[in-house]
Amino acid sequence: xxxxxxxxxxxxxxxxxxxxxxxxxxxxxxxxxxxxxxxxxxxxxxxxxxxxxxxxxxxxxxxxxxxxxxxxxxxxxxxxxxxxxxxxxxxxxxxxxxxxxxxxxxxxxxxxxxxxxxxx
Amino acid sequence: xxxxxxxxxxxxxxxxxxxxxxxxxxxxxxxxxxxxxxxxxxxxxxxxxxxxxxxxxxxxxxxxxxxxxxxxxxxxxxxxxxxxxxxxxxxxxxxxxxxxxxxxxxxxxxxxxxxxxxxxxxxxxxxxxxxxxxxxxxxxxxxxxxxxxxxxxxxxxxxxxxxxxxxxxxxxxxxxxxxxxxxxxxxxxxxxxxxxxxxxxxxxxxxxxxxxxxxxxxxxxxxxxxxxxxxxxxxxxxxxxxxxxxxxxxxxxxxxxxxxxxxxxxxxxxxxxxxxxxxxxxxxxxxxxxxxxxxxxxxxxxxxxxxxxxxxxxxxxxxxxxxxxxxxxxxxxxxxxxxxxxxxxxxxxxxxxxxxxxxxxxxxxxxxxxxxxxxxxxxxxxxxxxxxxxxxxxxxxxxxxxxxxxxxxxxxxxxxxxxxxxxxxxxxxxxxxxxxxxxxxxxxxxxxxxxxxxxxxxxxxxxxxxxxxxxxxxxxxxxxxxxxxxxxxxxxxxxxxxxxxxxxxxxxxxxxxxxxxxxxxxxxxxxxxxxxxxxxxxxxxxxxxxxxxxxxxxxxxxxxxxxxxxxxxxxxxxxxxxxxxxxxxxxxxxxxxxxxxxxxxxxxxxxxxxxxxxxxxxxxxxxxxxxxxxxxxxxxxxxxxxxxxxxxxxxxxxxxxxxxxxxxxxxxxxxxxxxxxxxxxxxxxxxxxxxxxxxxxxxxxxxxxxxxxxxxxxxxxxxxxxxxxxxxxxxxxxxxxxxxxxxxxxxxxxxxxxxxxxxxxxxxxxxxxxxxxxxxxxxxxxxxxxxxxxxxxxxxxxxxxxxxxxxxxxxxxxxxxxxxxxxxxxxxxxxxxxxxxxxxxxxxxxxxxxxxxxxxxxxxxxxxxxxxxxxxxxxx
Numbered sequence: 002x003x004x005x006x007x008x009x010x011x012x013x014x015x016x017x018x019x020x021x022x023x024x025x026x027x028x029x030x031x032x033x034x035x036x037x038x039x040x041x042x043x044x045x046x047x048x049x050x051x052x053x054x055x056x057x058x059x060x061x062x063x064x065x066x067x068x069x070x071x072x073x074x075x076x077x078x079x080x081x082x083x084x085x086x087x088x089x090x091x092x093x094x095x096x097x098x099x100x101x102x103x104x105x106x107x108x109x110x111x112x113x114x115x116x117x118x119x120x121x
Numbered sequence: 122x123x124x125x126x127x128x129x130x131x132x133x134x135x136x137x138x139x140x141x142x143x144x145x146x147x148x149x150x151x152x153x154x155x156x157x158x159x160x161x162x163x164x165x166x167x168x169x170x171x172x173x174x175x176x177x178x179x180x181x182x183x184x185x186x187x188x189x190x191x192x193x194x195x196x197x198x199x200x201x202x203x204x205x206x207x208x209x210x211x212x213x214x215x216x217x218x219x220x221x222x223x224x225x226x227x228x229x230x231x232x233x234x235x236x237x238x239x240x241x242x243x244x245x246x247x248x249x250x251x252x253x254x255x256x257x258x259x260x261x262x263x264x265x266x267x268x269x270x271x272x273x274x275x276x277x278x279x280x281x282x283x284x285x286x287x288x289x290x291x292x293x294x295x296x297x298x299x300x301x302x303x304x305x306x307x308x309x310x311x312x313x314x315x316x317x318x319x320x321x322x323x324x325x326x327x328x329x330x331x332x333x334x335x336x337x338x339x340x341x342x343x344x345x346x347x348x349x350x351x352x353x354x355x356x357x358x359x360x361x362x363x364x365x366x367x368x369x370x371x372x373x374x375x376x377x378x379x380x381x382x383x384x385x386x387x388x389x390x391x392x393x394x395x396x397x398x399x400x401x402x403x404x405x406x407x408x409x410x411x412x413x414x415x416x417x418x419x420x421x422x423x424x425x426x427x428x429x430x431x432x433x434x435x436x437x438x439x440x441x442x443x444x445x446x447x448x449x450x451x452x453x454x455x456x457x458x459x460x461x462x463x464x465x466x467x468x469x470x471x472x473x474x475x476x477x478x479x480x481x482x483x484x485x486x487x488x489x490x491x492x493x494x495x496x497x498x499x500x501x502x503x504x505x506x507x508x509x510x511x512x513x514x515x516x517x518x519x520x521x522x523x524x525x526x527x528x529x530x531x532x533x534x535x536x537x538x539x540x541x542x543x544x545x546x547x548x549x550x551x552x553x554x555x556x557x558x559x560x561x562x563x564x565x566x567x568x569x570x571x572x573x574x575x576x577x578x579x580x581x582x583x584x585x586x587x588x589x590x591x592x593x594x595x596x597x598x599x600x601x602x603x604x605x606x607x608x609x610x611x612x613x614x615x616x617x618x619x620x621x622x623x624x625x626x627x628x629x630x631x632x633x634x635x636x637x638x639x640x641x642x643x644x645x646x647x648x649x650x651x652x653x654x655x656x657x658x659x660x661x662x663x664x665x666x667x668x669x670x671x672x673x674x675x676x677x678x679x680x681x682x683x684x685x686x687x688x689x690x691x692x693x694x695x696x697x698x699x700x701x702x703x704x705x706x707x708x709x710x711x712x713x714x715x716x717x718x719x720x721x722x723x724x725x726x727x728x729x730x731x732x733x734x735x736x737x738x739x740x741x742x743x744x745x746x747x748x749x750x751x752x753x754x755x756x757x758x759x760x761x762x763x764x765x766x767x768x769x770x771x772x773x774x775x776x777x778x779x780x781x782x783x784x785x786x787x788x789x790x791x792x793x794x795x796x797x798x799x800x801x802x803x804x805x806x807x808x809x810x811x812x813x814x815x816x817x818x819x820x821x822x823x824x825x826x827x828x829x830x831x832x833x834x835x836x837x838x839x840x841x842x843x844x845x846x847x848x849x850x851x852x853x854x855x856x857x858x859x860x861x862x863x864x865x866x867x868x869x870x871x872x873x874x875x876x877x878x879x880x881x882x883x884x885x886x887x888x889x890x891x892x893x894x895x896x897x898x899x900x901x902x903x904x905x906x907x908x909x910x911x912x913x914x915x916x917x918x919x920x921x922x923x924x925x926x927x928x929x930x931x932x933x934x935x936x937x938x939x940x941x942x943x944x945x946x947x948x949x950x951x952x953x954x955x956x957x958x959x960x961x962x963x964x965x966x967x968x969x970x971x972x973x974x975x976x977x978x979x980x981x982x983x984x985x986x987x988x989x990x991x992x993x994x995x996x997x
Contacts, residue, residue, distance in 0.1 A: 032153055033160040050176075050183030051158045052138075055150045056190060082156045 014099045020047055021057050022096040029070040029087035066092030141188035143195055144515045199523035217489050220885055221532025221578060224485035226539025227478040229571040230547055235471050237560045238464050244379055244560055246319025253462055254414040255455040267410035270403055279434045282427040284419045287311035288412040291384055292395060293660060295850055298363035304660050304850035305387040309395040317417055325359040325374030333391040339370040345378040347387035366396050380556035382463055383413055407445045428456055467554035469950030470871055477631055477878045484624040484882050486578050488889045490585040491617040495896050497586035525583020526576060533575025553867035614893050615929055622933025625886040626970055630941035632879035633962035634952050635872035641954030642865055648796035649693060650737025654857035655825045655834055656692055660850040666817055669846055676841045677825060687732030688813060688821040693798045694864040706780040707768050723764055723807035727816045733793050735826045743775035743791030746812045756815055759791040764807035802953035871951060887977040895981040905985060915986040926978040934967055
């Protein structure tokens, strides 16, 4: 077993990985729903292909940021070949830390007039 | 419930891509990925053709990128794990790296030589199209008689297939104007010689057509080595003037370091500057053969087409000049690529050495595989734990291959250092065979070869232990029971030891044949006594040859301690100069009368009285030359025993007559014992010795017999020669023992290399056998304990285990003998005086291997005598 990692050691996250964590932030989902939500939220700017998405899922599982959910939908709606994933406590903390990191970067960008004033 | 349907073309495409991923990844996510792929494919199809195309591109790129990342990650994990294992078991790691390093290093060294000499094109742009033209007289066994100026003109003007035809001949002149007169080997070449080769001078310029016209200012180009040696690499030598042949010569260029051919020379001059080449005889006599001729083919012309073209010219010349090309002698023209010619002598040696290092590499890999198999057994519990934790067999196999590759890469790095360190030795070795030795260098190609070889070795030594894993049932591993794997592994180890014995015996036989050849050549009767003889080469410039040599001999003979002295146009085993064969006519020859096979033409050598006595050759019949054999006396010759037995097998040759030139009959006054002039491995050939008193020679080899061939004698010789003629050049002062030793050097080094390989092979094999037996004793402790407990003595247990070794040894020896039997004939080019399947060599090699096998297996077995059955059984 390796040494316990600090939250900072996971940062910065790659955009694709951060998007997967965000997609799972509001509940467990399977691969297709994750990819659809990311595409929808980013106006199709981020389209995760099969290989890319499951590469990320494998890494998040190994790092303990997500886990496979044992809860399944109603039998009539369920597809046994799909697996559902949800954020772990670590995953949520890392996502929050990444969001805060980005917020700090944005604040700095505003301070330096690289970005316009906050309007929302 | 879903109905299972046949996969679509797109799904089959995905399945193909999924195979790129690591097995563990596939096992875990392939099903989900297929489902996602179908969903995304449906969406993309609905979104239009462009989106559908983009979907496939993204999927393909994404999967390839993920596969790459996953494999890289696993590689790093496995490499990290392998490094930790290597650090943990440092003695094992060092042993494996040393064994592989030696084998990979030797293989890389062989590659450097074979690549530079046999594979790579010649290092001049025109070199690969260059061919050597040879005029042959098959009727009298002359392979290359050279070309005369007239013949060169004919072939140059009449051919339709050659782009250019250039000439080369070598002379030795004295170069004056430096610190002291130096004798320089001079290549006399056509003006376009270097242009045809594609060689551009390092400094200055090449010869121009104007340099090779009558009355042109004499010019010289220096070879790289001569420039470095004599002028310390000073580029300002270009433009300097030196005196040669009583004329002022200007240095116009310096050559880059290129392999020279047909021989290494110091300087080059255009043909017009050579007094001999420009003389009346050379310019007009068709028989004045002294030039080597090289040519390049016109674009698109094959060697066969050029051969046909030149054959037609040869036929025309034969018809036009019947006296110059007698039908009895035959007349042909041959073409030979220069690259082939330059590598001709070393090719068989390199092939044998490459085969030897190949065997050594196989042996090293086999040995290391054996060690890895043993180590694998020691790690059975660890592997079982990894299996239980979810590592698949492929994953474990992959980790093992990575470990093998890591070890081999470190071995390869050690091999690179080994190869780099041995480059100097390699150059000096190959230089004894070819001028291409100058091209040997540590190139990027050698590094790539070494790394690829290391990878291949790594895969082999990493995969072999997995044979045990593949057949090991999971339940066996979980219980930590190694009985199944142990049995398989034991067989594998036995096979590996037998293979090592087989490789080792082939190497031992190869080394034995080379060593026996050297021993034979050391003992061979060369026909002379080299001990106590000093030799040197004397060149004189002016026309007073006879007087100079006469005075020289008189004064040398008066020196204290000198027993005798003599001169000869060439001395035995001296490769720098040689006399050519000359057809002769013979009167009253018995063999010819009986129409037997006509002997090859004899070589004519010029000697002085006392030469034979000084050299240690014996006068078998008649007499030696004497001071009375002068130009005015009846012309006489001495023949060697070989010639005498050819023409007069039943009678004496003394008193018979031969003619070297038409109607000039010479009486044979003596028969001298055969001397191996060309090489210790070459049978004597017919020789005729003429007297220096009847000939004129500007260069002779001096032999002095004295109990002390000390440097003082050489110094005295120089002093006397310069006292008689200050411009005389005394070169190459060496004891005759050294001449003989120098000739043997290449054979000795070949034998030394093969012997070193064989010794290494023997050590590796011994360690392999010893290791296997130690492990076997360890594994069978329980069985041994039971046998000892029921009354068996340690001796009977040892004997029963030795039987297993004997079986392996018989298998290994039998296989190895078969291999050695087949391979020994390929060594025929480098062995001499013994048969390729020499029974003594085979017997000694097998005896040596049997002794080493028994000793190396017996030592671990002696542990049995120290085992206490009670302790053993209690431990179980």
